[in-house]
Amino acid sequence: MTVAVLALQGAFAEHEEMLKKLGVEHFQIRQKRDLERPFDALILPGGESTVIGKLLRDEGMFEEIRTRIQDGLPVFGTCAGMILLAEKVEGGVPCLGTMQIQVKRNAYGRQLGSFYTEEVFGEMKEPVPMTFIRAPYVEKVWGNAQALAEVNGHIVAVRQGNQLVTAFHPELNQDVRIHEYFLKLVASVGNIPSNTLSKAG
């Protein structure tokens, strides 16, 4: 399995570190020709959603990436990546708009509102670390979108079929469970046998 990481701006190297730790093949997408390389899943990292959204268009990748996600390409968006995938964005313009969620940008205010917490995620028994940096949260989900985690009454993680988003940054902590969760999602959606997922198992 190969995971592509959108490397236009932001914390893409941190996602690559996580994939490396899990023994998963990965490479960066910086321009349109990088999309020609085969990959099984895509990560949209944290950063500034306005910048990444603009560069997606400037580099001529917007349509192709949106179509591939609509056609079932597994995708994982963190923070800015979540904003890019949302169909509705309060305080901003929707970008790819492939997910049935409404997000609020800078929902916790400026940098002084950034915080760290630990909370339950989906079926996981132990709470996972969650780092929120000038983060958004999800105001509403509909259709097939399902909330996976909440912090202080706000939804901070959602899955909709092949798409997974978190308002927090699992790539900034040492805990690999959220990335593992995504890799399992990739395997189940893409019919890839899970024993070829990663050397780490």
Added chain:
Amino acid sequence: MKENRYELNKQLAQMLKGGVIMDVTTPEQAKIAQEAGACAVMALERIPADIRAAGGVSRMSDPGMIRGIQEAVSIPVMAKCRIGHFVEAQILEAIEIDYIDESEVLSPADDVYHIDKTQFKVPFVCGARDLGEALRRIAEGASMIRTKGEPGTGDVVQAVRHMRAMNSEIRRVQSLRKDELFETAKQLQVPLDLLTYVHENGKLPVVNFAAGGVATPADAALMMQLGAEGVFVGSGIFKSGDPVKRASAIVQAVTNYKDAKLIAELSTGLGEAMVGINEQEIKILMAERGK
């Protein structure tokens, strides 16, 4: 794990990586910068080129003006305070700025001490010419470093010098034996734990941007190829003929900094660049402020 403000502040800088931070003086410029793809803006009353031209004492900007910019954009807003002026920093924290630049571009308020940045909740970025300056600022609590360069000149030579100096020192520290670190810490006048981090990881413990004199997409790509993790552009954008086009070209050049064909395209028909001043022609070397 407990919440750690300093970690969160370093992590905000991580989100800025691969991006361009632009100097703006009005809400209109801030909006233009955001639309052109800036990952953050630096709010200040006068851009460095004008500070240089005006001369005299240069201070923190009017908080009202900074607030206007905060309201105009959704991306992070930074602002400068004078070196050592911790009350200006307190004011910037009170208006919830996202990042404070303790900057040599303004007139220093203290010629001995920098601000004790560990006493603040908001993050700080500081300029550095070499590894020693960088690690001293980090020890004082800076959560992001940039080269000093020579602001307001449109001349990239000093930023190049500082980035090269920093990275070659990092490589040297990496190659040392562990028992040689004590003496090197003494020579560089830096804490041993920070130097040990550099020795083990081959990089600064915080994000490192280029700043000072970047005026063209090629300048920005040069700094990225030399190891910068992102770029500050001060006077270079709004002192040029076509700010929107230039800003957007610099943003793309930073993302694809190794693609010469693309940068050739981006550099085409940008209009006039800011008028440059050679380092031999300038009276005030801002990089000499705060060591």
